[in-house]
Amino acid sequence: MDHWNEVRAALAGQYYAGFKMLRQCIEVCPDDLWNEAPWPRSFWRIAYHALFYAHFYMQPSHNNVNLWDKQDLEAVALWEDDDENRPRKTEPYTKEELLAYVDHIIGVTEETLAKVDLGSQDSGFPWYPIPKIDHEMLSVRHLQGHVGQLSELLMMRGIDIDWVSTHPSRRLPEKPEA
Structure with missing residues (x-):
């Protein structure tokens, strides 16, 4: 396996772990x-924001995006940058809708990442002038940051979630005892 395929598999495993933890939060x-x-x-808007941007940024570029069919672009912003990017009040997604979105993204992660040129010096998103591999790592960090945020909100209520380290197929076999 060439090194980019191994990196792609590792990224898919980390996206999977983040999505599974976000799914637990929901x-x-x-x-x-x-x-x-x-x-x-x-809570719902933070979860949707995390899902939307992880799904969006795992795409090859902003010109080559395959969005979820129930996408509400008015609901992705979490803060006000300016009048153009002001968060709009929208109907909340239900838990069932966001769980379906998580499952959709998990189902397309590997095929989506297979289309990405991880060796490109262009992220595919002009507002991120960084190499694509850096961009994907940034996206995984963003996803996990929001999972941590939601997890903390739950912990304040005495609710904990399980840690997921990677996709089950990425786990290394245990070393035999000497």
Whole structure:
């Protein structure tokens, strides 16, 4: 296996782990926490933001994006940069909708990453003038940052989630005892 295929497999494993942990956060979120928080930082919106951008940035470029069919681009912003990027009030996604989105992304991660040129010096997103491999790593960090944020909100309610290290197929076999 060439080194880019190995890197691609590792990235897919880390995306998978982040998505599985985010899925757990959504599953165990109490109903009263789902919409709680100062707008626009509600639990559901943070989860959607994390899912949207992980899915968006694992694409080859901003010109070659395959979005989810229930995408609401008005709901992705979490803060106000300027009038053009001001978060809009939208109908919240339900837990079931976001769980379906997580499952959709998990299902397309490997085939999506297979189309990405990880050796490119261009991220494919002009607002990120970095190599594509750096961009993918940034995207995984962004996803996990929001998983940590949601996990902390749950921990304040006495709810914990399990740590997922990678896709089960990426686990190395245990070393035999000498």
